[in-house]
Amino acid sequence: MRTYLDCYPCFLRQGLDAARRLGADEPQQKRVLDEVLELLGRQQLRSSPPQIGDEVHRLVRRLLGDGDPYREYKNSATRAALALYPRLRALVVQAKDRLETAVRLAIAGNIIDAGTGPAGELWAEVQRALDLPLSSEALAELRGSLTAVRSVLYLADNAGETVFDRLLIESLQVPVGYAVKAGPVLNDATAADARAAGLHRVARLLGTGSDSPGTMLERCSPRFRAIYRKAELVIAKGQANYETLSAEGPRLFFLLQAKCPVIARDLGVPAGSLVLRRGEPRGAPR
Amino acid sequence: MRTYLDCYPCFLRQGLDAARRLGADEPQQKRVLDEVLELLGRQQLRSSPPQIGDEVHRLVRRLLGDGDPYREYKNSATRAALALYPRLRALVVQAKDRLETAVRLAIAGNIIDAGTGPAGELWAEVQRALDLPLSSEALAELRGSLTAVRSVLYLADNAGETVFDRLLIESLQVPVGYAVKAGPVLNDATAADARAAGLHRVARLLGTGSDSPGTMLERCSPRFRAIYRKAELVIAKGQANYETLSAEGPRLFFLLQAKCPVIARDLGVPAGSLVLRRGEPRGAPR
Numbered sequence: 001m002r003t004y005l006d007c008y009p010c011f012l013r014q015g016l017d018a019a020r021r022l023g024a025d026e027p028q029q030k031r032v033l034d035e036v037l038e039l040l041g042r043q044q045l046r047s048s049p050p051q052i053g054d055e056v057h058r059l060v061r062r063l064l065g066d067g068d069p070y071r072e073y074k075n076s077a078t079r080a081a082l083a084l085y086p087r088l089r090a091l092v093v094q095a096k097d098r099l100e101t102a103v104r105l106a107i108a109g110n111i112i113d114a115g116t117g118p119a120g121e122l123w124a125e126v127q128r129a130l131d132l133p134l135s136s137e138a139l140a141e142l143r144g145s146l147t148a149v150r151s152v153l154y155l156a157d158n159a160g161e162t163v164f165d166r167l168l169i170e171s172l173q174v175p176v177g178y179a180v181k182a183g184p185v186l187n188d189a190t191a192a193d194a195r196a197a198g199l200h201r202v203a204r205l206l207g208t209g210s211d212s213p214g215t216m217l218e219r220c221s222p223r224f225r226a227i228y229r230k231a232e233l234v235i236a237k238g239q240a241n242y243e244t245l246s247a248e249g250p251r252l253f254f255l256l257q258a259k260c261p262v263i264a265r266d267l268g269v270p271a272g273s274l275v276l277r278r279g280e281p282r283g284a285p286r
Numbered sequence: 287m288r289t290y291l292d293c294y295p296c297f298l299r300q301g302l303d304a305a306r307r308l309g310a311d312e313p314q315q316k317r318v319l320d321e322v323l324e325l326l327g328r329q330q331l332r333s334s335p336p337q338i339g340d341e342v343h344r345l346v347r348r349l350l351g352d353g354d355p356y357r358e359y360k361n362s363a364t365r366a367a368l369a370l371y372p373r374l375r376a377l378v379v380q381a382k383d384r385l386e387t388a389v390r391l392a393i394a395g396n397i398i399d400a401g402t403g404p405a406g407e408l409w410a411e412v413q414r415a416l417d418l419p420l421s422s423e424a425l426a427e428l429r430g431s432l433t434a435v436r437s438v439l440y441l442a443d444n445a446g447e448t449v450f451d452r453l454l455i456e457s458l459q460v461p462v463g464y465a466v467k468a469g470p471v472l473n474d475a476t477a478a479d480a481r482a483a484g485l486h487r488v489a490r491l492l493g494t495g496s497d498s499p500g501t502m503l504e505r506c507s508p509r510f511r512a513i514y515r516k517a518e519l520v521i522a523k524g525q526a527n528y529e530t531l532s533a534e535g536p537r538l539f540f541l542l543q544a545k546c547p548v549i550a551r552d553l554g555v556p557a558g559s560l561v562l563r564r565g566e567p568r569g570a571p572r
Contacts, residue, residue, distance in 0.1 A: 005302055005315050008323075009295035016291055029291050030331065037294075037327045041320055045312075 001243040003049045004262045008040055011056050017114070018060040018186075021069040028064065035059055049262075050214035050240045057185055057213070068184035070114055070159075077112045077160025077187065078196050080122055088126065088167055099143055102171040103255065104129045107274045109164025110157060110238050110257045114187040129274055138276040142253050145233050152176045153231035154203065155215055155245075157238030157256075158186075159193035165237065169202045177227065178203035183211030188240075214240030239263050245279070252279035287529040289335045290548045294326055297342050300472075303400070304346040307355040314350065321345055335548075336500035336526045343471055343499070354470035356400055356445075363398045363446025363473065364482050366408055374412065374453055385432075386425055388457040389541065390415045393560045395450025396443060396524050396543045400473040415560055424562040428539050431519050438462045439517035440489065441501055441531075443524030443542075444472075445479035451523060455488045463513065464489035469497030474526075500526030525549050531565070538565035 015036040019029045036056055043052050061067055088105055095101035108129030111122070146152070154169060154176050156162060169176045178199050181188045189197075191205055199205060209221025215236070217225055228234070234252045236245055242254045242263065254277045258264035264271040301322040305315045322342055329338050347353055374391055381387035394415030397408070432438070440455060440462050442448060455462045464485050467474045475483075477491055485491060495507025501522070503511055514520070520538045522531055528540045528549065540563045544550035550557040 005312070005319055006299075008302075008319055009298040012295040012298065013292075016294075026291070026331075033291055033294055034327055037323045041323045041327075045316065 001048055001246050001263070001266050003043070003045050003047050003052055005045070006262045007049050007052070010260070011040060011052060012036055014053060014186075015056045015060055018057060018069045019064060021073070022060070022064045022066050024064055032060055032063055035063065048214070048216075048243050050212065050244050051216065053240075054185065054212040054216075070184065070187040073114050074159035074187050074189075074193055075196070077158070078163065078193060081109065081112070081160040081163035082197065084122060084126070085163055085166075087123075088164070089170075091126075091130075092167055092171060098171050099146075100134070100139055101130070102168040103139065103142070103276060104134060104274065106164050106168040106237065107134075107255050107257060107276065109161035110255070111259070112158050112160040112187070113238070113259060114158075132274045134274050135276050138253070138278055141278050142276065145253070146172060146174070149232035150174060151232065153206075153228065153234045154178045155208075155234060155236040155241050156180045156189045156194065156199075157241060159189045159197070160187075161237065162189050162194050162197035162199055166197060166199055166202055168235075169199070176203040177206045177231075179206045179208050179215075179224065179227075181211050182207045182209050182221075185211050185213050188213060214238075214242075214244030216244050242267075242275075242277075247279075247282065249279050249282045253277070254279070287334055287532050287549070287552050289329070289331050289333050289338055291331070292548045293335045293338070296546070297326060297338060298322055300339060301342045301346055304343055304355045304472075305350060307359070308346070308350045308352050310350055318346055318349055321349065334500070334502075334529050336498065336530050337502065339526075340471065340498040340502075356470065356473040359400050360445035360473050360475075360479055361482075363444070364449065364479060367395065367398070367446040367449035368483065370408060370412070371449055371452075373409075374450070375456075377412075377416075378453055378457060384457050385429055386420070387416070388454040389425065389428070389562060390420060390560065392450050392454040392523065393420075393541050393543060393562070395447035396541070397545070398444050398446040398473070399524070399545060400444075418560045420560050421562050424539070424564055427564050428562065431539070432458060432460070435518035436460060437518065439492075439514065439520045440464050441494075441520065441522040441527050442466045442475045442480065442485075443527060445475045445483070446473075447523065448475050448480050448483035448485055452483060452485055452488055454521075455485070462489040463492045463517075465492045465494050465501075465510065465513075467497050468493045468495050468507075471497050471499050474499060500524075500528075500530030502530050528553075528561075528563075533565075533568065535565050535568045539563070540565065 015032055019032040092098050092101050108126045111125045151174050180194045181190050209224045210219040212219050236252050236254050238256050256275050258269050258273045258275050261271045301318055305318040378384050378388050394412045397411045437460050466480045467476050495510045496505040498505050522538050522540050524542050542561050544555050544559045544561050547557045
């Protein structure tokens with residue numbers, strides 16, 4: 001997905017938020033903001049939002065000299081999600097359609113996102129995700145595809161959301177590779193975050209080789225790119241993976257909440273929707 | 287009130303919104319945004335938000351060659367408010383405390399504001415303004431002051447909101463001068479907008495001599511500044527008048543909704559509050 005002009009105010013907001021999380025005082029915040037303004041003035045709209053977001057977050061980390069502004073946010077999100085794990089697990093086990101419930105919960109977990117503003121209370125979010133419409137057509141396609149493949153590549157999104165991913169992975173009948181960031185960016189899950197959520201017990205942890213938001217294949221390691229190319233089915237979580245991989249074809253299934261109005265419009269759904277969307281064939285008209 | 291860093295994303299959003307209202311295509315919108323980014327990079331935080339907003343809106347009008355992006359918005363807001371006028375008038379006439387009800391309605395009308403995003407349904411807003419807390423202390427001070435003065439200077443805010451101001455002015459026992467912008471900026475009321483709402487029938491219309499948001503005294507005409515200096519009591523409507531005049535002393539009473547979280551924090555109230563606030567003595571500690 002390309003960048004829209006409406007993304008610009010959000011890039012400013014994100015730069016400011018990251019600076020504050022690092023305890024920057026106001027003159028430091030102002031310096032960050034001034035440099036973000038200059039950076040934005042150099043951007044082209046053909047970049048994806050995560051490409052520009054990546055530059056913003058790199059700039060903040062460089063100026064303020066701390067590699068991980070969202071460490072505390074990530075730790076507390078993982079703890080909050082782990083505390084819900086037994087109740088979430090019971091929901092799946094008791095469900096009439098376990099796959100559907102696990103998919104809904106995986107999408108519910110996507111509300112944990114420092115990039116789009118404060119999340120609602122987590123359990124209320126779970127209730128909402130069980131009630132909202134979800135494409136039965138896309139679910140049937142995912143179900144069908146899952147019976148036809150020997151393994152799944154699962155592209156992680158945020159720390160804490162990992163716990164919700166774990167429930168979906170536990171519902172699958174095939175081995176799963178769980179791909180996480182090679183280093184901290186926003187509140188995206190790294191290997192340490194995935195381990196803290198117990199993902200190493202249910203999937204093979206893979207590093208993408210990149211510490212950019214979403215999955216920018218050109219920045220991933222050759223090893224990860226080979227795994228990606230060979231994958232029969234890819235579950236891609238969250239907005240940034242949609243923004244960076246939306247043109248990658250029908251091997252991909254995107255699971256996300258359309259939290260941002262720009263992405264919601266790109267997807268053609270109301271803001272706040274649960275989205276389970278199969279990638280369109282390459283070159284298909286939009 | 288000074289500018290906070292959180293105002294910056296909002297300036298970008300306002301520039302984009304004004305450009306779109308003028309029918310700018312995406313390359314034109316991008317050019318506006320790039321120039322706003324450059325303009326923001328030159329700002330100092332000691333400016334008030336309306337000073338910077340003024341530069342943003344001037345830039346859009348200059349680049350796109352139209353003097354009044356909000357003309358349609360203003361006309362339709364005035365029509366919508368006039369349609370409610372008989373019901374609003376009945377609310378005041380039947381009220382136990384006419385002044386309180388008229389003050390509440392004048393604050394309700396402040397929801398009409400293209401600068402802070404879409405307004406809710408207007409009648410729902412009226413109901414909300416009748417129910418929410420309002421400072422009884424400030425109301426008592428306003429009531430007392432109104433009995434002691436021979437006239438009132440009323441600083442208008444937005445077109446449409448003018449109709450709600452008219453109800454308050456009709457409840458006052460003293461002559462009122464109603465000060466409007468000398469030219470279009472955002473959806474602020476000009477003399478034509480005030481006339482369309484019937485304000486010339488209940489007050490003497492005054493031009494501030496300025497087409498900047500809020501009331502920046504240094505940009506007003508000498509004639510208006512003289513009127514302002516002599517005024518015994520000033521009712522100042524809306525956020526921008528608070529932002530530009532908050533340090534002008536206890537002759538001023540501010541009536542507004544704290545729509546923006548930054549202003550709400552500056553005022554020390556929850557966002558969305560009805561605010562009736564007397565200006566503090568000059569030099570008072572904050």
